[in-house]
Amino acid sequence: MITELSKLTCAALMAASIPLAAQAELPGMRGTQHIGITVPNVDEAVDFLVDVMGCEAFFSFGPFGPFDDDWMTKNLNVNPRAVIEVITMVRCGNGPALEVFQYTSPDQDANPPKNSDIGGYHIAFYVDDINVATDYLIENGVQVLERPHPLTGTGLEGMEWVYFLAPWGMQMEIVSAPDGIIDERENNRSFWDPKSDS
16 A cells, blocks of 8 residues: 555656646647637727726627527537627737627526636736736726735746726736746746747
């Protein structure tokens, strides 16, 4: 029993020391191309993303459905009678596009998930000065949760963050790390950074 546990411990330690990229790799994977979000009203959401956040709207397309078969379930894992009313593509600075959906569906939940819910999510935007950006959001009537916090005692030390809510209740965040984060300095590696092309 002790030998088996030792083997498992050694295997776990070895696996933990191998960089994730060496353990598995989706063939040809280059990075995040877009993030899809579903909103109650695409026009209002895009207005917020463009007029307050400073994003750029590209184009819209749709509708898709309703279909008589189960295409929506087979392809998108939603109710077979769900309809995508419209999709608008938006780009926010140097980062992945946002694919903004407006759905109708018989089983639609109008409440956005919390971060603590399975499937919960948020989108973080990088800013140069988090205090200036926080004040700007507040001045524009955006609900900001608290004030910026430093991330001390973690690999993200050097970064500050604060959450805010989009008008439709989706959780968003702004972050800033003008001098980088401690993990990058200590391990000579970097996360993707919207301040650079790499």
